Amino acid sequence: xxxxxxxxxxxxxxxxFGGRNGCRNVSFDLYPGEVLCIVGESGSxxxxxxxxxALRTEADSGTLHYTSANRxxxxxxxxxxxxxxxxxxxxxxxVQQNPRxxxxxxxSAGANIGEPLMAVGARHYGQIRATATQWMERVExxxxxxDELPAAFSGGMQQRLQIARNLVTGPxxxxxxxxxxxxxxxxxxxxxxxxxxxxxxxxLSVLIVTHDIGVARLLAHRLMVMQGGEVVEAGLTDQVxxxxxxxxxxxxxxxxxxx
Amino acid sequence: xxxRDTAAAAPEYDSAAEGYNFAYLDEQxxxxxxxxxxxxxxxxxxxxxxxxxEMPLPFGWxxxxxxxxxxxxxxxxxxxxxxxGSDETTNAVNIRRFFARTAxxxxxxxxxEASIVQTRHRIPETPLTDKQILVYQVPNPEPLFRLEPRVAxxxxxxxxxxxxxISVKLYEDIVHHGSIATTYDYxxxxxxxxxxxxxxxxxxxxxxxxxxAALQLFGAGRERRIHAIPPYTPVRSLDFDDHPxxxxxxxxxxxxxxxxxxxxxxxxxxxxxxxxxxxxxxxxCHERRTEQAGANEAGEQA
Numbered sequence: 001x002x003x004x005x006x007x008x009x010x011x012x013x014x015x016x017f018g019g020r021n022g023c024r025n026v027s028f029d030l031y032p033g034e035v036l037c038i039v040g041e042s043g044s045x046x047x048x049x050x051x052x053x054a055l056r057t058e059a060d061s062g063t064l065h066y067t068s069a070n071r072x073x074x075x076x077x078x079x080x081x082x083x084x085x086x087x088x089x090x091x092x093x094x095v096q097q098n099p100r101x102x103x104x105x106x107x108s109a110g111a112n113i114g115e116p117l118m119a120v121g122a123r124h125y126g127q128i129r130a131t132a133t134q135w136m137e138r139v140e141x142x143x144x145x146x147d148e149l150p151a152a153f154s155g156g157m158q159q160r161l162q163i164a165r166n167l168v169t170g171p172x173x174x175x176x177x178x179x180x181x182x183x184x185x186x187x188x189x190x191x192x193x194x195x196x197x198x199x200x201x202x203x204l205s206v207l208i209v210t211h212d213i214g215v216a217r218l219l220a221h222r223l224m225v226m227q228g229g230e231v232v233e234a235g236l237t238d239q240v241x242x243x244x245x246x247x248x249x250x251x252x253x254x255x256x257x258x259x
Numbered sequence: 260x261x262x263r264d265t266a267a268a269a270p271e272y273d274s275a276a277e278g279y280n281f282a283y284l285d286e287q288x289x290x291x292x293x294x295x296x297x298x299x300x301x302x303x304x305x306x307x308x309x310x311x312x313e314m315p316l317p318f319g320w321x322x323x324x325x326x327x328x329x330x331x332x333x334x335x336x337x338x339x340x341x342x343x344g345s346d347e348t349t350n351a352v353n354i355r356r357f358f359a360r361t362a363x364x365x366x367x368x369x370x371x372e373a374s375i376v377q378t379r380h381r382i383p384e385t386p387l388t389d390k391q392i393l394v395y396q397v398p399n400p401e402p403l404f405r406l407e408p409r410v411a412x413x414x415x416x417x418x419x420x421x422x423x424x425i426s427v428k429l430y431e432d433i434v435h436h437g438s439i440a441t442t443y444d445y446x447x448x449x450x451x452x453x454x455x456x457x458x459x460x461x462x463x464x465x466x467x468x469x470x471x472a473a474l475q476l477f478g479a480g481r482e483r484r485i486h487a488i489p490p491y492t493p494v495r496s497l498d499f500d501d502h503p504x505x506x507x508x509x510x511x512x513x514x515x516x517x518x519x520x521x522x523x524x525x526x527x528x529x530x531x532x533x534x535x536x537x538x539x540x541x542x543x544c545h546e547r548r549t550e551q552a553g554a555n556e557a558g559e560q561a
Contacts, residue, residue: 119423
């Protein structure tokens with residue numbers, strides 16, 4: 001049996017802002033169906049790394065490769081803008097920390113879920129609507145509220161709406177920037193449960209940024225711990241959390257309040 | 260009446276515009292606009308930026324259209340100006356007088372006689388020919404404006420032909436009204452490439468833009484953009500497969516000329532709410548009535 005090809009592979013990826021902050025020298029491979037969590041304190045470069053990987057900011061140096069659905073090995077940093085956008089529309093999703101940034105607030109929930117479909121050429125209203133209804137149900141939203149504006153939904157519902165919008169095109173890789181931050185604990189738990197079942201059933205590869213060790217423990221197969229822009233420790237989730245090697249990881253793990 | 264048709268170039272108007280260049284704008288400005296026009300014609304539907312000048316009328320009254328007309332008009336041209344289909348409304352009367360004075364050109368109300376038709380809100384019912392140019396006054400040339408407020412981003416969307424967003428607008432229409440309720444300024448795809456806003460013409464006129472023999476120029480003065488549809492260019496109105504594009508229809512015929520295939524205006528004629536439907540294209544209606552009168556007379560004589 002041959003080793004599976006990584007979906008996304010980064011080597012010595014660096015993005016800095018005037019020689020400071022950002023992320024330095026990050027290398028990893030993400031395999032199909034894998035959930036990789038990036039944890040670290042605020043200011044450790046997690047979000048910068050995620051944005052660089054999702055091509056939302058241009059990397060300074062390093063290489064970034066992606067294996068597309070038709071087995072093309074793409075050099076993402078050299079990819080042209082139209083190809084990048086096509087990739088983002090068809091194979092990727094990006095879930096923002098604040099759902100209002102990821103949603104179009106001026107149009108209904110159904111239109112928000114339907115927009116990615118229309119962007120890839122869906123031109124049948126009935127079908128778009130049926131798919132949107134289906135996805136509302138999948139993320140446990142009341143499908144009869146399909147015509148309401150995002151503002152009419154609660155924070156947790158908006159986050160689920162954003163997740164539905166990102167998954168509707170059947171992406172292979174989803175980036176998530178602290179998807180559960182800013183939600184109350186019970187809503188967080190339900191959302192995490194939902195995410196876990198969705199990633200498993202859809203065989204998604206997910207890159208999650210979080211500062212919440214609990215999120216990492218629950219969702220991630222593998223973990224990368226960042227401090228000061230560098231990856232200080234990486235490995236299987238349980239391994240890293242149960243037997244932290246780096247002093248920073250040890251502090252991080254021990255700083256979780258026992259319930 | 261203050262805007263008589265000038266069958267020949269009227270010398271008394273020339274004197275009124277003494278000290279002005281032909282057709283008001285200076286030659287350098289006209290060259291600049293013509294360059295923009297050439298580019299617009301070369302890339303159908305693409306919005307070409309141009310340095311719109313201050314014109315002696317407020318933005319929204321046709322500053323874009325008037326600048327385009329001023330830069331393409333010649334001494335041998337015959338100008339017709341319509342506003343909401345009519346030659347008699349304030350905007351039409353004033354712009355017609357403006358060019359009669361500053362360019363001394365012939366003006367007309369008959370669509371067939373005109374070589375340049377400047378229009379606001381309508382395309383004439385009488386089919387245009389390849390000898391004619393239709394100039395539109397455009398308030399907002401950007402169809403994505405309400406959906407994507409960032410100008411740089413919407414230009415990128417145009418460049419990449421990434422037009423999923425405009426379908427969202429149509430989707431929302433169906434959600435709220437049960438059908439695509441956009442009745443004017445209905446978005447079109449020009450030459451199978453660029454998304455364009457056809458200026459606030461009713462969607463009834465959209466099919467007339469498709470493969471039209473006349474050159475169609477769009478000038479937006481405040482937004483400083485020019486776009487164009489060259490003769491015989493395919494223009495497709497956007498729709499959904501299960502909600503196809505449809506034009507308006509009326510249960511009435513024009514109360515004056517009896518036409519059943521023109522765009523009708525609903526007019527309330529008294530305090531008790533009595534209404535009447537008449538052609539919005541005043542020239543079309545007038546021509547038909549003249550024809551009918553002629554036929555009646557011939558009938559009586561026989």
